[in-house]
Amino acid sequence: MSWENNVRKVVPYVAGEQPEGKVIKLNTNEFPYAPSPMVATRIYDLAENEIKDETSMLRKYPNTNSDNLVNALSEVYNVDRDKIFVGVGSDDVLALSFLTFFNSDKPVLFPDITYSFYDVWASLFKIPFEIQPLKDDFTINKEDYFKTNGGIIIPNPNAPTGIMESREMFEEILKKNPDSVVIVDEAYVDFGADSMLPLIDKYDNLLVVQTFSKSRALAGLRIGVAFGNTKLISFLKDVKYSFNSYTINYPAIEIATAACRDTDYWKETVAKVIKTREWTKTKLKELGFEFADSKANFIFASHKTVPAEHIFTALKEKDIYVRFWNKARISNHLRITIGTDAEMEELIKSLKEIIENYA
Amino acid sequence: MSWENNVRKVVPYVAGEQPEGKVIKLNTNEFPYAPSPMVATRIYDLAENEIKDETSMLRKYPNTNSDNLVNALSEVYNVDRDKIFVGVGSDDVLALSFLTFFNSDKPVLFPDITYSFYDVWASLFKIPFEIQPLKDDFTINKEDYFKTNGGIIIPNPNAPTGIMESREMFEEILKKNPDSVVIVDEAYVDFGADSMLPLIDKYDNLLVVQTFSKSRALAGLRIGVAFGNTKLISFLKDVKYSFNSYTINYPAIEIATAACRDTDYWKETVAKVIKTREWTKTKLKELGFEFADSKANFIFASHKTVPAEHIFTALKEKDIYVRFWNKARISNHLRITIGTDAEMEELIKSLKEIIENYA
Numbered sequence: 026m027s028w029e030n031n032v033r034k035v036v037p038y039v040a041g042e043q044p045e046g047k048v049i050k051l052n053t054n055e056f057p058y059a060p061s062p063m064v065a066t067r068i069y070d071l072a073e074n075e076i077k078d079e080t081s082m083l084r085k086y087p088n089t090n091s092d093n094l095v096n097a098l099s100e101v102y103n104v105d106r107d108k109i110f111v112g113v114g115s116d117d118v119l120a121l122s123f124l125t126f127f128n129s130d131k132p133v134l135f136p137d138i139t140y141s142f143y144d145v146w147a148s149l150f151k152i153p154f155e156i157q158p159l160k161d162d163f164t165i166n167k168e169d170y171f172k173t174n175g176g177i178i179i180p181n182p183n184a185p186t187g188i189m190e191s192r193e194m195f196e197e198i199l200k201k202n203p204d205s206v207v208i209v210d211e212a213y214v215d216f217g218a219d220s221m222l223p224l225i226d227k228y229d230n231l232l233v234v235q236t237f238s239k240s241r242a243l244a245g246l247r248i249g250v251a252f253g254n255t256k257l258i259s260f261l262k263d264v265k266y267s268f269n270s271y272t273i274n275y276p277a278i279e280i281a282t283a284a285c286r287d288t289d290y291w292k293e294t295v296a297k298v299i300k301t302r303e304w305t306k307t308k309l310k311e312l313g314f315e316f317a318d319s320k321a322n323f324i325f326a327s328h329k330t331v332p333a334e335h336i337f338t339a340l341k342e343k344d345i346y347v348r349f350w351n352k353a354r355i356s357n358h359l360r361i362t363i364g365t366d367a368e369m370e371e372l373i374k375s376l377k378e379i380i381e382n383y384a
Numbered sequence: 385m386s387w388e389n390n391v392r393k394v395v396p397y398v399a400g401e402q403p404e405g406k407v408i409k410l411n412t413n414e415f416p417y418a419p420s421p422m423v424a425t426r427i428y429d430l431a432e433n434e435i436k437d438e439t440s441m442l443r444k445y446p447n448t449n450s451d452n453l454v455n456a457l458s459e460v461y462n463v464d465r466d467k468i469f470v471g472v473g474s475d476d477v478l479a480l481s482f483l484t485f486f487n488s489d490k491p492v493l494f495p496d497i498t499y500s501f502y503d504v505w506a507s508l509f510k511i512p513f514e515i516q517p518l519k520d521d522f523t524i525n526k527e528d529y530f531k532t533n534g535g536i537i538i539p540n541p542n543a544p545t546g547i548m549e550s551r552e553m554f555e556e557i558l559k560k561n562p563d564s565v566v567i568v569d570e571a572y573v574d575f576g577a578d579s580m581l582p583l584i585d586k587y588d589n590l591l592v593v594q595t596f597s598k599s600r601a602l603a604g605l606r607i608g609v610a611f612g613n614t615k616l617i618s619f620l621k622d623v624k625y626s627f628n629s630y631t632i633n634y635p636a637i638e639i640a641t642a643a644c645r646d647t648d649y650w651k652e653t654v655a656k657v658i659k660t661r662e663w664t665k666t667k668l669k670e671l672g673f674e675f676a677d678s679k680a681n682f683i684f685a686s687h688k689t690v691p692a693e694h695i696f697t698a699l700k701e702k703d704i705y706v707r708f709w710n711k712a713r714i715s716n717h718l719r720i721t722i723g724t725d726a727e728m729e730e731l732i733k734s735l736k737e738i739i740e741n742y743a
Contacts, residue, residue: 027562028589060443072428081419081601083602089399202387245444263396264392267507268505269479274604275605
């Protein structure tokens, strides 16, 4: 015997590499532009007025509910404050949601090709789960989600495929599952997909999760959001307050609030990324790549003749990082994040060379 | 049936009130002085150089291991980097430690009068626990921790009592429990108690947890630390990476790093709080209060004649907030955080009035 026998042993999620130095980083779906200029303004203001002397906001615990941020979200998204939950990135929001809502002996359902954190959370919390294979074209077979289950989670658009499913499909799944919470993980929704947010008043079992890490250019700040009916959100808050009373720190609450209110900058920069994505699609097609139509800030592509792993390695040698998984069904695919125009031009140039030089 | 049947229902921890406006706040053990001036310097620097344009550090995910902060801790505390774990306040570190190390069918042991989050975490994760009563003088009966168990957690100094236990006692408990992880929660250790940190190489089952929320004046930043042998820390990291890859955000890593390295300011301000605490002890005794000798930044006192609840309510009417629990064994005690000299003078003045006016 030893204390090691009492340890929860898990196989953790492996995030994309975070190389330092001058590389083209298209591997973790970060936003290519700076966050709102209101962010820097707010940080100056913090340094100038809210840190120094005994009135320092940092010496005190932050507001447990991140009220300023919740108020901003409530106004910008036109949702009641008690239907909003915020956490340390959508990973925190999703982990706490698994813990809160998937507390059943029946299996939780999610697609086989999807965000690879879902089975990690299920394993961590000893939640049974049953993986549902996507169709050959990587779309969802909705009937897979009509069977008995302890909860459902589906990203929309799905990652890493980028495919958006219809509101009709989600409504059907929601109607067939009044006894389960259905989480729609909308990390990438702002890049052109339809949000299920307008449905939260219609379906009391719907939780919509979003993030500031992608379209808000704030991956470094760790802000995630859940929208749902008041009862759902209050159960989630009870679990959060049983884990850690104060999660989002004071500067992060204030910075995220400032970014949240700057909707003009947000829409403008997201439109730029969408434009670059559409340009990249054309160029990738010209080079012989195939992919489903992406509504996210990435493209999940495979080449007609050159294996994905070869391209992945060759790009890395040129200091261009994309994401590759050596996993069943997707081992010939690359997930390419949409960067700036200059970065994508460099990518296309490099891909052309790699494909031409492939024996 | 309904989705509510699958919900984990919990009774969350209730944190001390966070009143706004001009009040004397002695209820959540916050540090009365501003954090290190290096904090404001680092925040200016962030705003000036690391937020704007496409090189913005905020648009990228932060370092998963908070390397800069871990390096600073390693140097300041003279501990190897792989023996250090950091999280979103010590509550995050402790919650993840419960999840990681208390994964047994046998009960976890902790005192009856202690940090009231322990039973909340145990309940959240469905961990059996068995409460061990403190002696009448609120010290620990070490034999209580020699029985079969699935883990042990004891704060030192204990909260809310402020009492420090000896290194000898902890060594005895550690030796008697080779099959359990023993967590020493040292949230308040910097205010004059002995840390068990030097023992982490001697006992591979010891985890020492500290925080930046008290002596570092950074409750608003949410930084907690655990020290332990490499194997312990690596199990804890696996669970953390199975919950949320990126927890401490980029500004918080950088601000905490700057504060951590400013040991002069830290020691100087902590000495001021200790001096104020000793002055307060004298004054409270003069007013007829009784309390164990506190080595923390608070005093846990009861009055010989005036009931604690009466004092608590009367102080609140004067906009002075202290902490009161209507719980067995401690319902006649108040936990009073050590504030600035001016705040404590105001407190003593008000207490004098309240006691004199008590019929």
